[in-house]
Amino acid sequence: MLTAHLDSWAAGTGATDDGAGVVIAMEAMRILKAVGVQPARTIRLALWTGEEQGSLGARAYVHQHLADLRVSQVSNQMGLPDFLRSLAGPVQPKPDHMRISAAYTLDAGGGKIRAGLAPGTRH
Ligand SMILES: [Zn+2]
Numbered sequence: 001m002l003t004a005h006l007d008s009w010a011a012g013t014g015a016t017d018d019g020a021g022v023v024i025a026m027e028a029m030r031i032l033k034a035v036g037v038q039p040a041r042t043i044r045l046a047l048w049t050g051e052e053q054g055s056l057g058a059r060a061y062v063h064q065h066l067a068d069l070r071v072s073q074v075s076n077q078m079g080l081p082d083f084l085r086s087l088a089g090p091v092q093p094k095p096d097h098m099r100i101s102a103a104y105t106l107d108a109g110g111g112k113i114r115a116g117l118a119p120g121t122r123h
Pocket of ligand 1: 007008
């Protein structure tokens with residue numbers, strides 16, 4: 001499963017938060033199709049929104065397909081909507097949960113992707 005999100009946040013310069021992650025995930029899928037890869041398993045691409053507002057898209061997907069996540073029942077959180085409450089208790093997996101072998105995401109925010117080898121590391 002490849003994931004990324006697209007939204008904005010207080011210090012953002014537009015709805016570009018994780019735009020690079022979205023492009024990379026979509027490009028990876030395009031390349032796999034272009035070279036004719038026949039994967040042994042389904043590769044899912046999921047693009048979320050509302051990450052900065054409590055991971056709304058990802059949470060909705062998890063709830064719909066993968067697991068029930070219990071939220072805190074502590075009295076000081078009961079006035080909050082579920083997406084703002086802390087997670088608590090065991091995860092209750094749904095059948096699709098067992099079908100996910102790996103999930104990859106890249107979230108560099110709205111800026112450049114910065115990565116490299118540590119000084120002195122040879123490749
Ligand atoms: Zn975001």
